[in-house]
Amino acid sequence: MELSNRVNAMGHSPIRRFNKYAIEAEANGKKVYHLNIGQPDVETPACFMEAVKDFDKKVVAYSESGGETVLQDAICRYFERYDIHYDRSEILVTNGGSEALNMVFTAVINPGEEAIIAEPFYTNYHTFITAAGGRVVPVTTKAEDGYDFAKRDLIEAAITPNTKCICCINPGNPTGRVLTIDDMKLIGEIAKEHDLWIIADEVYREFAYDDRKAVSFGMLDDLADRVIIVDSVSKRFSACGARVGCVASKNKELMDGLMKIAQGRLCCPTLDQIGAAALYNLDEAYYDEVKAEYESRRDVSYEELMKIPGVVCQKPGGAFYMMAKLPVDDVEKFLIFLLTEFEDNGETVMFAPAEGFYATEGLGNDEMRIAYVLNKDAMRRGVELIRLGLEAYNSK
Amino acid sequence: MELSNRVNAMGHSPIRRFNKYAIEAEANGKKVYHLNIGQPDVETPACFMEAVKDFDKKVVAYSESGGETVLQDAICRYFERYDIHYDRSEILVTNGGSEALNMVFTAVINPGEEAIIAEPFYTNYHTFITAAGGRVVPVTTKAEDGYDFAKRDLIEAAITPNTKCICCINPGNPTGRVLTIDDMKLIGEIAKEHDLWIIADEVYREFAYDDRKAVSFGMLDDLADRVIIVDSVSKRFSACGARVGCVASKNKELMDGLMKIAQGRLCCPTLDQIGAAALYNLDEAYYDEVKAEYESRRDVSYEELMKIPGVVCQKPGGAFYMMAKLPVDDVEKFLIFLLTEFEDNGETVMFAPAEGFYATEGLGNDEMRIAYVLNKDAMRRGVELIRLGLEAYNSK
Known part of the structure; x- marks a missing residue:
C-alpha cells in the first residue's frame, strides 16, 4: 500500500x-x-457577483466541457482589443490558469522531453512539466540584465533534440520582465527554426508599466499554429477565487487534444463562468x-x-x-x-x-x-x- | 511540433x-x-444559491488548497450521520468527483500498476487510470447476476503482483448495483490480504432503493488506513455544475501526497464551496x-x-x-x-x-x-x- x-x-x-x-x-x-x-x-469588480446573483435557473447543471458559450464569446471579444480573432472553438475554458498549464503540458510533453523557460520562473511550471514526465531546462537570467531572456544565444544554448517548447511568462512572474513585440518576434523565429511550441502565459497581460505596451503572442499571425496562450481572470480582475482561466490557440489538433482531456473532468463551474463573462466585458x-x-x-x-x-x-x-x-x-x-x-x-x-x-x-x-x-x-x-x-x- | x-x-x-x-x-x-x-x-436546493448570494467579501480571493474550512466542517458533520468521524485534515475538497479520482490515481498508481474494477464501469476510470500510466483490470459482471462483483473467486482471479487497488463505485454507475456491509467486509478482507488500497466512489451513497441501506466503506474501522472515499455534491444535491467534490481518508501519508498535488492547482472556487457547505447542512x-x-x-x-x-x-x-x-x-x-x-x-x-x-x-x-x-x-x-x-x- x-x-x-x-x-x-x-x-x-x-x-x-x-x-x-x-x-x-x-x-x-x-x-x-x-x-x-x-x-x-x-x-473584484462588482459585476462579477451581480452576474452570479442573476443566475436564475432551477438546476445548477453541467456546463459544456469547453466552457459556457457566454464566456467563450466574452473572451473572444476581449481579444479583439488586441486585433486577435478567435472563435469559440479556439477558446477552452479551464479551472484557472493552473489547469490550463497542466492540460497544455499533458498535451504537449512526452516523458523525457524538455521545456525551456527563463529562470527565475513561477514554481508550478516545475510541478506541471515534471508531472507530464518532462524536464525543465532553465535559461538563467539576472537582475543586472533586467532578467532579459530574449537573446538568441541564450535560448539556442538551451535547445536540444528533446526540446518541445519555449515557455514565456509575460509579463514575468516573479521577475516583472516585459517582452517587446521585437522580443516576441525573435523568440518566434527561433521557435520556427527548431519547430517548437510557444507556451505564452499572459495572465498579467495588461500590467505593463512606464508606457510599455500590453502585447500578446497572439498578435503575431505567422506564429498562429504554434502559439498556445494561457490566460486567467485571477490577476487581471482580482478574482483569484473564481478559478476561471482558458487556453487560446488556433492549432486545431491541439485544441482537439485538450478537449479530450477536458471531457475527463467534465466541465468548469457554471456560476464562476457566468461571473467571469461579465468581467471580460469590462471596458478600457x-x-x-x-x-x-x-x-x-x-x-x-x-x-x-x-x-x-x-x-x-x-x-x-x-x-x-x-x-x-x-x-x-x-x-x-x-x-x-x-x-x-x-x-x-x-x-x-x-x-x-x-x-x-x-x-x-x-x-x-x-x-x-x-x-x-x-x-x-x-x-x-x-x-x-x-x-x-x-x-x-x-x-x- | x-x-x-x-x-x-x-x-x-x-x-x-x-x-x-x-x-x-x-x-x-x-x-x-x-x-x-x-x-x-x-x-438544486435553494440554499445553495442563497449561500452564494450572501457572500459579501469585496475580493473573491484564493481559498485554501485543501478547501474552505466551512465546507470541510460541513462534510465532517455529514459523515457523522454514518458514525464516521473525520477531521478537517482528512477531507480534501476537489473540483468535483472527477478531480478527486484524477488526484487519487495520480497519488496511488505507478506506470504499469493495475487497478481492479468491476465492468461495466464509469468510463472516466479508464481516462484517469491510464493517464497515471496504470492499467484497468476488469472484473466482468453480468445483468443475469445483478452485476454482483463481491465474490472472492472473481476478485482474486484479477489480482496480480502489480495490483495496487480495488475500485468500488457504490451504488454503481452504470449498473445500479448496491453493496451490502457484508459485501464490503469481504472486499476489505481481500484488500487486507493482498495489501491493496480501496478506492470507494460513493457519490450516489444515499440513492439505495427498496429498503437497501445507504452505507460507506468509511464505516469499517479496520480498513481506515486503506480506504479512500471519493465524494461529490453533483448527484446527491443535483448540483453538477458546482464542481465540488472531495477525497476523504484517514491515511495521513495519502492526504499529505494529495495536498502536494492540490497545491499545484492552488484551490477550488470559493463561491461554489460556500454554496456546497449549505448543501451538506441539509437535513434527513x-x-x-x-x-x-x-x-x-x-x-x-x-x-x-x-x-x-x-x-x-x-x-x-x-x-x-x-x-x-x-x-x-x-x-x-x-x-x-x-x-x-x-x-x-x-x-x-x-x-x-x-x-x-x-x-x-x-x-x-x-x-x-x-x-x-x-x-x-x-x-x-x-x-x-x-x-x-x-x-x-x-x-x-
Missing part, C-alpha cells in the same frame, strides 16, 4: 511552505503583512485604473526597498512582483526569523524565498520575491518591516 | 461523443429526451424526498422498458442508471438512427452506448445505459421512444 513514486517525488508548494509559521504568528496576535502570495487586495477604463494602482504600489515598494543597505533590485516593468537580493546568506532562515522572533509594534512581514523559482541548484538562496498586491501604505510598511527585520537579524 | 503520445492515445468521451447528432436533431426542431447523461432535472428529510423521487423514476422506467420485446434488464438497486441489452447488433448504429432518421411526433431519444463502460473488447455492443434523471412523464415517454425506435429500426 505504497503511494506512487511521482507523488513521493513532489514537494510542497515553496510559496505556501512557510504558512505554518505565519499562522502561528497570527495566532499569537502578530499582524503579518503578506507579501508572499499574489493575492491582491484590489476589489477598468484596465487603466488597475494598472495605475499597481504602478504606484510598485513605485512605493521600490522606493522603500532602496532604503535597505545592500539590497540588489531592478525596478520591474510589469506584473506585480519584485525580486530582490538581500544581504543574508539564507533568506529562508531570515524569513523564519521574521515570523517567529521578530516584531515591530506587534507587526511582521512575509515574503516568498526565491529558491523555489530556480531550477538550477544553488541559485536564489539570497533572493526573495515580494508581491506588491497590498495598498500603498501596507506595502510601505511591509517593506519597512523587512528593513527593520534585517537590522535585527544581522545584529544578532 | 507534435502532441504528446498520451493525448493522441486518448479518445473523446464516449458519453459525449454522439452529442453532435443530438445538437443537429435539435437544430432541426426535434425534441430529444436526454437519457444519455447523468444530468438530473431535480432542482431532503435525502428521503430525493430518494423517493428517483425510486419512482426507476420504477416507471423499468416498467416501460419491460414492454420492449427482447430487452434484457435487471432492475437496479441504486444510483440512477439502468443497463439494458437491446435486440440489435450494434447500439451505436441504432442510436445514430434514433437521432438522424427516427422521430415520433417530432420527438426522439438519446442514451449512452455501453461499449465505453467495458474494458474488455467486444462487450457492450448490444447494451445501452439510460439515466433516469428526468421526471416520470419524461422517462416514460423517453423509454417509449426507444421502443418505437426499435420497431422502426428492426422493420427497416
Whole structure:
C-alpha cells in the first residue's frame, strides 16, 4: 500500500511552505503583512457577483466541457482589443490558469522531453512539466540584465533534440520582465527554426508599466499554429477565487487534444463562468485604473526597498512582483526569523524565498520575491518591516 | 511540433461523443429526451444559491488548497450521520468527483500498476487510470447476476503482483448495483490480504432503493488506513455544475501526497464551496424526498422498458442508471438512427452506448445505459421512444 513514486517525488508548494509559521504568528496576535502570495487586495469588480446573483435557473447543471458559450464569446471579444480573432472553438475554458498549464503540458510533453523557460520562473511550471514526465531546462537570467531572456544565444544554448517548447511568462512572474513585440518576434523565429511550441502565459497581460505596451503572442499571425496562450481572470480582475482561466490557440489538433482531456473532468463551474463573462466585458477604463494602482504600489515598494543597505533590485516593468537580493546568506532562515522572533509594534512581514523559482541548484538562496498586491501604505510598511527585520537579524 | 503520445492515445468521451447528432436533431426542431447523461432535472436546493448570494467579501480571493474550512466542517458533520468521524485534515475538497479520482490515481498508481474494477464501469476510470500510466483490470459482471462483483473467486482471479487497488463505485454507475456491509467486509478482507488500497466512489451513497441501506466503506474501522472515499455534491444535491467534490481518508501519508498535488492547482472556487457547505447542512428529510423521487423514476422506467420485446434488464438497486441489452447488433448504429432518421411526433431519444463502460473488447455492443434523471412523464415517454425506435429500426 505504497503511494506512487511521482507523488513521493513532489514537494510542497515553496510559496505556501512557510504558512505554518505565519499562522502561528497570527495566532499569537502578530499582524503579518503578506507579501508572499499574489493575492491582491484590489476589489473584484462588482459585476462579477451581480452576474452570479442573476443566475436564475432551477438546476445548477453541467456546463459544456469547453466552457459556457457566454464566456467563450466574452473572451473572444476581449481579444479583439488586441486585433486577435478567435472563435469559440479556439477558446477552452479551464479551472484557472493552473489547469490550463497542466492540460497544455499533458498535451504537449512526452516523458523525457524538455521545456525551456527563463529562470527565475513561477514554481508550478516545475510541478506541471515534471508531472507530464518532462524536464525543465532553465535559461538563467539576472537582475543586472533586467532578467532579459530574449537573446538568441541564450535560448539556442538551451535547445536540444528533446526540446518541445519555449515557455514565456509575460509579463514575468516573479521577475516583472516585459517582452517587446521585437522580443516576441525573435523568440518566434527561433521557435520556427527548431519547430517548437510557444507556451505564452499572459495572465498579467495588461500590467505593463512606464508606457510599455500590453502585447500578446497572439498578435503575431505567422506564429498562429504554434502559439498556445494561457490566460486567467485571477490577476487581471482580482478574482483569484473564481478559478476561471482558458487556453487560446488556433492549432486545431491541439485544441482537439485538450478537449479530450477536458471531457475527463467534465466541465468548469457554471456560476464562476457566468461571473467571469461579465468581467471580460469590462471596458478600457477598468484596465487603466488597475494598472495605475499597481504602478504606484510598485513605485512605493521600490522606493522603500532602496532604503535597505545592500539590497540588489531592478525596478520591474510589469506584473506585480519584485525580486530582490538581500544581504543574508539564507533568506529562508531570515524569513523564519521574521515570523517567529521578530516584531515591530506587534507587526511582521512575509515574503516568498526565491529558491523555489530556480531550477538550477544553488541559485536564489539570497533572493526573495515580494508581491506588491497590498495598498500603498501596507506595502510601505511591509517593506519597512523587512528593513527593520534585517537590522535585527544581522545584529544578532 | 507534435502532441504528446498520451493525448493522441486518448479518445473523446464516449458519453459525449454522439452529442453532435443530438445538437443537429435539435437544430432541426426535434425534441430529444436526454437519457444519455447523468444530468438530473431535480432542482438544486435553494440554499445553495442563497449561500452564494450572501457572500459579501469585496475580493473573491484564493481559498485554501485543501478547501474552505466551512465546507470541510460541513462534510465532517455529514459523515457523522454514518458514525464516521473525520477531521478537517482528512477531507480534501476537489473540483468535483472527477478531480478527486484524477488526484487519487495520480497519488496511488505507478506506470504499469493495475487497478481492479468491476465492468461495466464509469468510463472516466479508464481516462484517469491510464493517464497515471496504470492499467484497468476488469472484473466482468453480468445483468443475469445483478452485476454482483463481491465474490472472492472473481476478485482474486484479477489480482496480480502489480495490483495496487480495488475500485468500488457504490451504488454503481452504470449498473445500479448496491453493496451490502457484508459485501464490503469481504472486499476489505481481500484488500487486507493482498495489501491493496480501496478506492470507494460513493457519490450516489444515499440513492439505495427498496429498503437497501445507504452505507460507506468509511464505516469499517479496520480498513481506515486503506480506504479512500471519493465524494461529490453533483448527484446527491443535483448540483453538477458546482464542481465540488472531495477525497476523504484517514491515511495521513495519502492526504499529505494529495495536498502536494492540490497545491499545484492552488484551490477550488470559493463561491461554489460556500454554496456546497449549505448543501451538506441539509437535513434527513431532503435525502428521503430525493430518494423517493428517483425510486419512482426507476420504477416507471423499468416498467416501460419491460414492454420492449427482447430487452434484457435487471432492475437496479441504486444510483440512477439502468443497463439494458437491446435486440440489435450494434447500439451505436441504432442510436445514430434514433437521432438522424427516427422521430415520433417530432420527438426522439438519446442514451449512452455501453461499449465505453467495458474494458474488455467486444462487450457492450448490444447494451445501452439510460439515466433516469428526468421526471416520470419524461422517462416514460423517453423509454417509449426507444421502443418505437426499435420497431422502426428492426422493420427497416
